[in-house]
Amino acid sequence: MTSTQIDHIVLLVPTPFFENPPAWLTSNFTITPGGYHNGQASRNKLIIFADGTYLELFNWYDTPPPLDDENLPMRFWGPKKAGLIDFALTSTTVPAEECIGAVNQRLSEDPDYDAGLGVKFQEPVAGSRKRADGIEVKWKVTRPVFRDGQKTPSATLFSGGRIDVPFFCHDVTQRAFRVAADDPTKTTHPCGAIGIAACEILVPQDRLAEYLTLYSKILGCKPAANADDADGKSFIFGVGAPQGGGSPKVVVREARTKKDVQRMQERGIGFSDLGIATSEDVAYGKRPCGPEGIQSTIWLGQVL
Known part of the structure; x- marks a missing residue:
């Protein structure tokens, strides 16, 4: 039995969509205010589900950060087109460092290693946003690190940057601050x-x-x-x-x-x-x- 869970889904949307969600979305879902991310020109709204997962409506309201800013994991989404662009895993019973250590250990084991695809995970990086009510929500994000492996597919199949595996998101503040799944x-x-x-x-x-x-x-x-x-x-x-x-x-x-x-x-x-x-x-x-x-x-x- 795996201890890994789906944390959330990232849906990149343009500013008009974010500020005035279309009828197909509002007729199906209840949208909850999110907030502004610290350190970059992005914001979000959430569609929260009773199982504790959520769909994040993610929006760049100004220029995305440069790809070489290693302190901002979301920079990888800057070149992406609107739509489903990523999803996050978590492990609610295991801290970020322990979880990622176990994943990287499996990726380094014989005989398969990372299947020749050139994937491992970085150390967790702190992230945060401020909610509309002023509460600061904190988490740690762990993104994959890519290299050209023996079996890495052609770059023509991942234009805009590789996001062929998910990332991890672990809470630092109470999970309920980030995901109001009990409401x-x-x-x-x-x-x-x-x-x-x-x-x-x-x-x-x-x-x-x-x-x-x-x-x-x-x-x-x-x-x-x-x-x-x-x-x-x-x-x-x-x-x-x-x-x-x-x-x-x-x-x-x-x-x-x-x-x-x-x-x-x-x-x-x-x-x-x-x-x-x-x-x-x-x-x-x-x-x-x-x-x-x-x-x-x-x-x-x-x-x-």
């Missing part, structure tokens, strides 16, 4: 959303085995074949949620269609779709929030 006024949503169902990871056809090895070491658990995939080209990792009760999954799947390949070429290898579990029945088991754009990558219902 039903914030976690009750018009669509019946109750938590994260799945984060889908899109990888090149010739690197599926390597990414399964890599994610096994990062998550601390083994994958299972996706029973709903007759071609056997997607695999499921069962992870936890901070509040328990939910059963989020990380799904690593092979890019097999022209649309999949185009998506990787435009946005990079990695996080492509988000499934949100609901308490309401959904026709055909799942439905996207909209027909195109950002809303088409966010699904409601039983996604697996």
